[in-house]
Amino acid sequence: MNAEHKSKSLDGESGDKTLSGLTTEALREAIIQGEIPPGEKLNEPQLAERFQVSRGPLREAIRRLVGLKLIEHVPHVGARVVTLDLPKVMELYEVREALEGKAAALAAQNMTDEQITDLGRLLDHHRVHFEQNQGEYLQEDGDDDFHYKIIQSCGNALLSHQLCHELYHLIRMFRFQTSRLKSRSDHALKEHTQLFYAIEQRDSQLAEILIRRHINRAKESIRNALLNNET
Amino acid sequence: MNAEHKSKSLDGESGDKTLSGLTTEALREAIIQGEIPPGEKLNEPQLAERFQVSRGPLREAIRRLVGLKLIEHVPHVGARVVTLDLPKVMELYEVREALEGKAAALAAQNMTDEQITDLGRLLDHHRVHFEQNQGEYLQEDGDDDFHYKIIQSCGNALLSHQLCHELYHLIRMFRFQTSRLKSRSDHALKEHTQLFYAIEQRDSQLAEILIRRHINRAKESIRNALLNNET
DNA sequence: GCCTTTATTATTGTCAACAATATCAATTTA
DNA sequence: TAAATTGATATTGTTGACAATAATAAAGGC
Numbered sequence: 001m002n003a004e005h006k007s008k009s010l011d012g013e014s015g016d017k018t019l020s021g022l023t024t025e026a027l028r029e030a031i032i033q034g035e036i037p038p039g040e041k042l043n044e045p046q047l048a049e050r051f052q053v054s055r056g057p058l059r060e061a062i063r064r065l066v067g068l069k070l071i072e073h074v075p076h077v078g079a080r081v082v083t084l085d086l087p088k089v090m091e092l093y094e095v096r097e098a099l100e101g102k103a104a105a106l107a108a109q110n111m112t113d114e115q116i117t118d119l120g121r122l123l124d125h126h127r128v129h130f131e132q133n134q135g136e137y138l139q140e141d142g143d144d145d146f147h148y149k150i151i152q153s154c155g156n157a158l159l160s161h162q163l164c165h166e167l168y169h170l171i172r173m174f175r176f177q178t179s180r181l182k183s184r185s186d187h188a189l190k191e192h193t194q195l196f197y198a199i200e201q202r203d204s205q206l207a208e209i210l211i212r213r214h215i216n217r218a219k220e221s222i223r224n225a226l227l228n229n230e231t
Numbered sequence: 232m233n234a235e236h237k238s239k240s241l242d243g244e245s246g247d248k249t250l251s252g253l254t255t256e257a258l259r260e261a262i263i264q265g266e267i268p269p270g271e272k273l274n275e276p277q278l279a280e281r282f283q284v285s286r287g288p289l290r291e292a293i294r295r296l297v298g299l300k301l302i303e304h305v306p307h308v309g310a311r312v313v314t315l316d317l318p319k320v321m322e323l324y325e326v327r328e329a330l331e332g333k334a335a336a337l338a339a340q341n342m343t344d345e346q347i348t349d350l351g352r353l354l355d356h357h358r359v360h361f362e363q364n365q366g367e368y369l370q371e372d373g374d375d376d377f378h379y380k381i382i383q384s385c386g387n388a389l390l391s392h393q394l395c396h397e398l399y400h401l402i403r404m405f406r407f408q409t410s411r412l413k414s415r416s417d418h419a420l421k422e423h424t425q426l427f428y429a430i431e432q433r434d435s436q437l438a439e440i441l442i443r444r445h446i447n448r449a450k451e452s453i454r455n456a457l458l459n460n461e462t
Numbered sequence: 463g464c465c466t467t468t469a470t471t472a473t474t475g476t477c478a479a480c481a482a483t484a485t486c487a488a489t490t491t492a
Numbered sequence: 493t494a495a496a497t498t499g500a501t502a503t504t505g506t507t508g509a510c511a512a513t514a515a516t517a518a519a520g521g522c
Binding site for chain 2: 513
Binding site for chain 1: 246247248249252287290291294295297298299300306307319322323325326328329330332333337387388389390392393
């Protein structure tokens with residue numbers, strides 16, 4: 001087991017020191033960061049050797065990543081890393097819109113005052129970074145991601161799990177392979193600020209509308225960028 | 232492998248004749264139908280004997296059902312069937328509301344005329360049953376479930392998968408253990424009819440609103456029923 | 463009698479070998 | 493020469509045994 005833990009463990013399994021658990025994380029990161037490219041067939045003996053485990057825990061890790069939709073498995077044929085083409089990314093953003101809409105609505109109802117203050121502080125931090133770095137939006141992973149913080153505080157564990165443990169890794173994978181795309185820095189900060197005010201005022205309908213528009217705009221921006229890059 | 236295939240395979244794995252696949256289905260049904268009760272600790276050697284497979288495929292099946300949220304797994308301790316208490320069911324219905332709202336909106340845009348005609352036929356079938364059976368709503372599983380049919384036709388495969396392959400089994404499990412609760416027969420048929428018209432008219436916003444209200448009412452009805460049954 | 467510590471047992475996690483299936487390469491046929 | 497068939501190889505699926513950990517039972521101390 002020589003794989004290194006490269007990022008914060010975001011999947012609630014940080015206590016899992018079994019080989020299967022550690023292999024799951026290492027394989028997940030290798031996929032997200034493109035070390036194992038999209039579409040690639042997963043060869044069990046090779047991967048087991050790479051991660052220095054036997055095929056048992058490696059198979060368990062693969063099964064677990066099938067559950068996260070990072071891997072597709074065909075009986076008797078084997079497992080393959082998913083490919084995130086434009087149609088799939090569009091689907092992903094549609095699901096995200098629905099779930100994050102609900103999450104924001106619930107967050108506006110359920111977040112504690114302290115959590116809201118924390119969120120405001122994070123937003124301030126992003127604003128300072130934006131101003132000091134020639135308009136570059138600070139896109140952070142995990143605990144310091146604006147969306148993530150809202151989702152984690154929405155008060156619906158199943159919803160948080162769907163977004164943060166199942167879809168989030170797909171989003172990370174997509175971000176990694178499209179890191180050259182310019183993000184909507186100027187708009188993102190404004191929209192996050194609007195959203196923050198809605199949550200602060202406990203206006204759950206407005207919070208839902210705002211975040212859904214925000215994600216829809218991101219979706220359209222991605223669509224345009226990918227279509228333009230294809231021509 | 233003596234387990235019998237008791238219901239239509241709803242999870243797109245009907246071609247999976249591996250022991251792991253067959254065990255997954257058998258174990259899933261045993262959980263949904265309460266043969267293995269909520270909260271129960273899963274004992275690998277016993278279950279392997281029960282399903283007449285070795286522990287390997289049984290462990291794979293457990294992992295796969297962890298991905299469907301029917302089982303919770305703790306490293307080194309083991310796996311346990313989830314319990315669906317009131318708070319969790321409420322969470323489940325909130326997630327369902329968000330996803331089915333989006334699915335209905337997409338269905339109103341994307342369903343073919345033929346699919347809409349089929350949906351209307353299913354609704355007629357349910358209406359006839361309602362009238363001939365003293366107001367009892369026909370609650371069917373799988374392909375003949377009204378909601379399921381809309382979701383399957385919404386045109387977003389990821390969304391369909393989330394609802395039909397991940398959350399649907401939890402809902403089935405809940406329905407099974409609460410089968411004595413009276414369903415909202417009279418209202419359900421009316422609301423389904425309203426929803427059908429919205430989709431037929433391609434009014435995606437109305438479709439979303441209607442199905443979200445419908446699911447929210449079901450959620451409140453469940454809350455009341457469970458709270459009354461507790462007193 | 464209750465609490466703590468130690469020992470035993472059972473279960474979970476892993477490994478390596480064998481069985482089953484798909485894929486690839488070589489040969490044959492049209 | 494291309495397509496079909498056959499055989500060999502590699503990979504996936506499964507099994508049973510061993511290792512590691514947790515749970516349970518027994519022993520000791522207050």
